[in-house]
Amino acid sequence: MNSVFDARPIEILLVEDNPGDVRLTQEALSDAKVRNNLHIAGNGEEAMDFLRRKGKFEGVARPDLVLLDLNLPKKNGMEVLDEMKHDETLRTIPVVILTTSEAERDISKAYNSHANCYIAKPLDLDQFVKVIKTIEAFWFSIVKLPQGTKE
Amino acid sequence: MGIRPKVHLCVFFAIISALCIALSLGWILQFSNQQMLRGRAQDEANTTLFQMATCVHDYLGSHDPKYATLWEQKNALFFKHISVLKKNFPGDEDLLVVIRQDSIKAKLLFAHMKDFPGDAKAAADLHNAARTITANISMLRSASDRVFLKSLGDACLLILAFVLVIVCVMEILRRMTVTLHHLEQQSSARRQAEEALTVERYLMNNLLEHTPDHVYFKNTKSQFIRLSRTLAEHFGLKNPADAEGKTDFDFFEMPHSGQAFDDEQGIITSGEPVIDKEEREDWPDGHVTWASTTKVPLRNDLGNIVGTFGISRDVTDKKAALDALQVTMRKLEISNKELENFAYIASHDLQEPLRMVSSFTQMLKKRYAGKLDSDADEYIGFAVDGAKRMQRLLNDLLEYSRVTSKARPLAATDAERVFTETLDNLQLAIEDAHAVITHDPLPRVLADEVQLMQLFQNLLSNALKFQVDGVAPIIHVGVRAEGARWIFSVRDNGIGIAEEYFSQIFLIFQRVRTQKEYPGTGVGLAICSKIVERHEGKIWVESEPGKGTTFYFSLKKAPGEIE
Numbered sequence: 001m002n003s004v005f006d007a008r009p010i011e012i013l014l015v016e017d018n019p020g021d022v023r024l025t026q027e028a029l030s031d032a033k034v035r036n037n038l039h040i041a042g043n044g045e046e047a048m049d050f051l052r053r054k055g056k057f058e059g060v061a062r063p064d065l066v067l068l069d070l071n072l073p074k075k076n077g078m079e080v081l082d083e084m085k086h087d088e089t090l091r092t093i094p095v096v097i098l099t100t101s102e103a104e105r106d107i108s109k110a111y112n113s114h115a116n117c118y119i120a121k122p123l124d125l126d127q128f129v130k131v132i133k134t135i136e137a138f139w140f141s142i143v144k145l146p147q148g149t150k151e
Numbered sequence: 152m153g154i155r156p157k158v159h160l161c162v163f164f165a166i167i168s169a170l171c172i173a174l175s176l177g178w179i180l181q182f183s184n185q186q187m188l189r190g191r192a193q194d195e196a197n198t199t200l201f202q203m204a205t206c207v208h209d210y211l212g213s214h215d216p217k218y219a220t221l222w223e224q225k226n227a228l229f230f231k232h233i234s235v236l237k238k239n240f241p242g243d244e245d246l247l248v249v250i251r252q253d254s255i256k257a258k259l260l261f262a263h264m265k266d267f268p269g270d271a272k273a274a275a276d277l278h279n280a281a282r283t284i285t286a287n288i289s290m291l292r293s294a295s296d297r298v299f300l301k302s303l304g305d306a307c308l309l310i311l312a313f314v315l316v317i318v319c320v321m322e323i324l325r326r327m328t329v330t331l332h333h334l335e336q337q338s339s340a341r342r343q344a345e346e347a348l349t350v351e352r353y354l355m356n357n358l359l360e361h362t363p364d365h366v367y368f369k370n371t372k373s374q375f376i377r378l379s380r381t382l383a384e385h386f387g388l389k390n391p392a393d394a395e396g397k398t399d400f401d402f403f404e405m406p407h408s409g410q411a412f413d414d415e416q417g418i419i420t421s422g423e424p425v426i427d428k429e430e431r432e433d434w435p436d437g438h439v440t441w442a443s444t445t446k447v448p449l450r451n452d453l454g455n456i457v458g459t460f461g462i463s464r465d466v467t468d469k470k471a472a473l474d475a476l477q478v479t480m481r482k483l484e485i486s487n488k489e490l491e492n493f494a495y496i497a498s499h500d501l502q503e504p505l506r507m508v509s510s511f512t513q514m515l516k517k518r519y520a521g522k523l524d525s526d527a528d529e530y531i532g533f534a535v536d537g538a539k540r541m542q543r544l545l546n547d548l549l550e551y552s553r554v555t556s557k558a559r560p561l562a563a564t565d566a567e568r569v570f571t572e573t574l575d576n577l578q579l580a581i582e583d584a585h586a587v588i589t590h591d592p593l594p595r596v597l598a599d600e601v602q603l604m605q606l607f608q609n610l611l612s613n614a615l616k617f618q619v620d621g622v623a624p625i626i627h628v629g630v631r632a633e634g635a636r637w638i639f640s641v642r643d644n645g646i647g648i649a650e651e652y653f654s655q656i657f658l659i660f661q662r663v664r665t666q667k668e669y670p671g672t673g674v675g676l677a678i679c680s681k682i683v684e685r686h687e688g689k690i691w692v693e694s695e696p697g698k699g700t701t702f703y704f705s706l707k708k709a710p711g712e713i714e
Contacts, residue, residue: 020507027514100503123506123542125513 009035010140013063015047015080016040016098017072021121025067028132034140039063044075048083051090063093065139068115070099070106078109085114092146096135168317175310182302196232199225200288204281207257211278214268219261226258246291253284359391365442365465368449370458373398373415385465404433414446415459422448422456429470430463441470494552501545509538544660547674551659554681559599561686563709566593566639569600570628573607577615584615590628594637595709602682603706607641609675610702614643616669617700635708636688642701648694657690679704 012029016022022040029038039060041047047068050057066084070077077097084090094116099106102120110118119135122128139145203225210218233247233254260277267273358379359366365382369375375394383391386402399408407430414425424447432440444463448456512534520528570593574581581588588611596603607628614626622644629640648656652663659677683690683704694700 018503018507020511024510024514100499100506121506123502123509123546124539125510125517128510 009037010065011037011039011061011063012065012067013039013041013047013050014067015044015072015077016067016069017042018069021069024125024128025132028129029136032133032136034136036136036140037061043073044077044080046074047072047080048075051084051087051093064145065135066093066095067098067135068095070097070101070110078106078113081110081113081115094139094143094145096139098135168321175306175313179306179310182306192232192235196229196235197285197288199229199232200281200284203229203257204285207261207277207281210261210264211274214264216265219265222261226254229254246287250284250287250291253280253287256280257284363464365463366461368458368460369398369415371419371456373412373459376458402435404435407431407433415461418446418448418459419456424448429466440465440467442466491552491555494548495556497548499549502542502549505538505542505545509535509542512538544672544674547672547678548659551674551678551681554602554678554685558685559601561597561599561707563595563711564598564600564603566596566598566603566630566637566706569598569603570607573604573611576604576608577611580612580615584618584624586615586624586626588626588628591630593628593630593639594632596637597707597709598686599682602685606679606682606704609679610641613675613702614641614645614700616671617643617645617664619646632708633705636705637708638703638705640701640703642699644699647696647698647700648692649696650694653692653694656692 014022014025016025026038029036039050041050047066049055050060051063051066053060068077068080072080077099081095081097084093084095091114095114097110097115097118098121099119100121107118119131122131203222206218206222206225209215210222230251233251257277257280260273260280263273264270264277359377360380362379363381365379365385367375367378367382374396375398378391378394380391383389383394386394388394394402399411402408403411411430414428417423418425424445426445428444428446430442430444432442434440442463443466444461446459446461449458449460451457512531516531516535520531570590574588611626615624618624625644627640627642629642631638631640648663655661656663656676657680660673661677662671662673679702680690683706686706688705688707690702690704692700692702
């Protein structure tokens, strides 16, 4: 286990406008092995504000992982991804696209914008929970992230 | 007249010539026969005279009276000959008289010698008389020969002259015949030309008077030379001749009149026709008609362009119908597209809220099963099942709509490879069912590879699924050529389908068996049907309940593989 995570909970930013999905994600992460703090942004603008700690998000923790939906009001997920990957301070944060779209166009566009991985939301609840747990296990137990990105 | 009278003439002249020649020959024959008779008479007279001379000689030697008697006999014979000669020699009568006189003299001398056998003078006279007679006979003979030769020569000359005359006459007649024939030919050609001209005239008149198309001839200035009645009527004229000398500018408005003029001048300059051009005709009262026009250069006998001629057909109604059809087609296309779009969007967008329903009913079941009353458990169970089923339906509907929305272009595809990949995908299901799957070597076809795989997969899945309990599926995929297509077959030993359901099974959401017996949405075969349809092929089924099912579908052969 990563010693960093033993020290503090993992910060996850979920950018999702569907409260049902927010709830499902919360449920799935509630009994996670790794301690975590799930932050929610309901639209793209809010997500960018959170990442840049603007306005009401002043002083929030820098996320270790962003779970990004593509279909978002105000600023869509693709724009958020683009801005993040063009921002030197944000580009090292892994972005997992978590969306219902299985369109080839969206998938290639996301990877072209340097998304770290692309996951289509499973229709089945059990599958969904399994995917969230797999994300958690993979990004926080298996993957080594650059220390420089942490604060 | 013609060739027949000429033959008659020839036959006539041939008969005349033959008659002439026959007459000439007859005359010559008769003449020579006469000469022969005369010659024979002369010969006999000669012989007789010789015998008479011999008698005289012998008599003079022996004075035997028997010679005198003999002489008498010969002399009588001689006179008979002389009378023959006389009859045939009217010209030599003088000589015959001399001969006769000598003969009488000899007769008298013989009589004298009978009485005075020793008279030497009489003997000498008799001798001389005999000699003179002989000489005169010779003369008579040569004279006769001369006459014969002269006559023969005359006859030949006559024949020659006659032949010459005949030849001349025949030549004159021949020339007359030739001239006559020539004259006759000339007049016949003139008559034929006149007839042809008459035919041309009525053909042209019929065309211009009765064709429903607009036909016109124009000079190099695009002025009408001739035009069909229908076109004149189109222009509002009673008589087509009224349009002669006028141009399109007198009847149409711009831009059509200008465009037509430019087209015609272009044809005159280039010699290139304008074919089947769709023209918008603008009329002075503002209304518009449409015509399909072909214009061609008008050439004279020397091949020089002296104007244009054209045929145009009014296609206003047709054009309107076609436009309407195109609008309808376009609408239909849009509506089809919208429908496909709708199916895609509906199935896609409905998934999202349904996922919520499904997830949270499952969550309910997970958290609260057994904690509420038994009714609640049952209700939650129905909700979870319904939501799951609806998800499957939407998923399949999405799949169905993707047959057209996610279609890739058809290309030469190795069906063998695609089939092998399909078997790999179905490996688990095949093993679970303990199925035996065999197949013919599969050919190359014109197909969308992904859809071909989907087609194989759906048909094989069906064959695996609709199986009698406890019986291992035996499936064979066959293929045979039929013209430019391959007919594939997927045969199983499953439960079979009654004939009354053969067409129904290919419709979307149509199911023959209950959900409980064989779960499914009833989209699989509809997708198959849509895929095959998109490949311009056919799909059909042959089956009998309890005896297995064979699905057939046809696909085009890959380009270059058609014999």
